Amino acid sequence: MSAEPKAILMKGNEAAAEGAIAGGCRYFFGYPITPQNEIPHYMAEHMPQVGGVYLQAESEVAAINMVFGAASTGARVMTSSSGPGIALMQEGLSYMIGARVPCLVVNVCRGGPGLGNIGTSQSDYWMATRGGGHGDGRCITFAPATVQEQYDLCYESFDVAERYRHPVMILSEAALGQMMEPVFVRPRGEAPKDEKPWALGGRRGGRNRRVINSLYAQPDDLARENRVLAELYEQVTREQVRWSEKGDDDPEVLIVAFGIPARCSETAMERAAASGVRTRLVRPISLFPFPHEPIRRWAKVAPHTLVVEGSIGQMVDDVRMAVGDQSKVSLLPVLGGLLTTPEEIAHEIQRVYEEGGRAP
Numbered sequence: 001m002s003a004e005p006k007a008i009l010m011k012g013n014e015a016a017a018e019g020a021i022a023g024g025c026r027y028f029f030g031y032p033i034t035p036q037n038e039i040p041h042y043m044a045e046h047m048p049q050v051g052g053v054y055l056q057a058e059s060e061v062a063a064i065n066m067v068f069g070a071a072s073t074g075a076r077v078m079t080s081s082s083g084p085g086i087a088l089m090q091e092g093l094s095y096m097i098g099a100r101v102p103c104l105v106v107n108v109c110r111g112g113p114g115l116g117n118i119g120t121s122q123s124d125y126w127m128a129t130r131g132g133g134h135g136d137g138r139c140i141t142f143a144p145a146t147v148q149e150q151y152d153l154c155y156e157s158f159d160v161a162e163r164y165r166h167p168v169m170i171l172s173e174a175a176l177g178q179m180m181e182p183v184f185v186r187p188r189g190e191a192p193k194d195e196k197p198w199a200l201g202g203r204r205g206g207r208n209r210r211v212i213n214s215l216y217a218q219p220d221d222l223a224r225e226n227r228v229l230a231e232l233y234e235q236v237t238r239e240q241v242r243w244s245e246k247g248d249d250d251p252e253v254l255i256v257a258f259g260i261p262a263r264c265s266e267t268a269m270e271r272a273a274a275s276g277v278r279t280r281l282v283r284p285i286s287l288f289p290f291p292h293e294p295i296r297r298w299a300k301v302a303p304h305t306l307v308v309e310g311s312i313g314q315m316v317d318d319v320r321m322a323v324g325d326q327s328k329v330s331l332l333p334v335l336g337g338l339l340t341t342p343e344e345i346a347h348e349i350q351r352v353y354e355e356g357g358r359a360p
Helices: 012-022 038-050 060-071 083-088 090-099 125-130 147-164 174-178 219-239 259-274 292-299 315-323 342-355
Strands: 007-011 027-030 053-056 077-081 103-111 117-120 140-142 167-173 180-184 243-247 253-256 279-284 286-288 304-309 328-333
Touching: 007 012, 007 147, 012 038, 012 077, 012 103, 012 147, 012 167, 012 174, 012 180, 027 038, 027 060, 038 053, 038 174, 060 077, 060 083, 060 090, 060 103, 077 083, 083 090, 083 103, 083 125, 090 167, 103 147, 103 174, 117 174, 125 167, 125 286, 140 147, 147 167, 147 180, 147 219, 167 174, 167 259, 174 259, 243 259, 243 292, 253 259, 253 292, 253 342, 259 279, 259 304, 259 342, 279 292, 292 315, 304 315, 304 342, 315 328, 328 342
Parallel strands: 027 053, 027 077, 077 103, 103 167, 140 167, 253 279, 253 304, 304 328
Antiparallel strands: 007 180, 103 117, 140 286, 243 279
């Protein structure tokens, strides 16, 4: 009989790194920036233990291009950074999307724009879900809400990236990266050694020459590749939409939040219930593809939809598209690197409930 898995107390950033290693990551290239430095620190210590490679690049631009090069051979590769560094990686990400090369990028979001501060934030939502550089491309994006989920998503993301031959981004946040919770970890297995028919590697065994390319100079060729990507995103939307939900089956207020604000919202729901207000929470786990269907379904029931997010209002655009005119959408923005409190959310739930009525 196998031994029961043991929970290990870990920071969120450490869990991201350990999850990636357990998922087969054997190459890490990155550059330090707060509040994600525990990830490269952990990788520097633990990559040699599994025969992997850790290398601190001279910049984030260099790091993402190192990721591009190693991933083109079929290796499982990752990098991590925070908002300013992820911004510098956009060109490399666009090249990888265009060349159909899988990788994992972890963004531990801090406040912005500009240098901002190192407080917790979700204000990279647009960059994560609409980003991935220029052109008709975007990253498959997941958002954890617990340290365990951070571990699990980093573990699973390499399979997702390879399934679609596409970069995957984990949009974490400073508070989640720094907080400590028990994590059930998997044994570190061997990195997959299966042959990837698209990967580079010379003409070993008499195989044909392979090319990794994102340059399509002829309009017809580029149009074809754009359509291939569009069809890929339709497939991703059919297969990778993820969310969780909890609360009343006849809600008066629907709450939509991800990450740490979603956790705060759960406590706020208990306080709203004590005041006689029925609520339901839909927490997106996949930010792209976005879970429009469950939000649309519950918006038909709830007269009010409250979006709680750590930005001036970015995810709220996707929520409005899902809700349409079925429910009145309100926003509780959490700014400046601050954490919202259950009391603040409960107060906002009460306020929108007392307004009454649906969207005109």
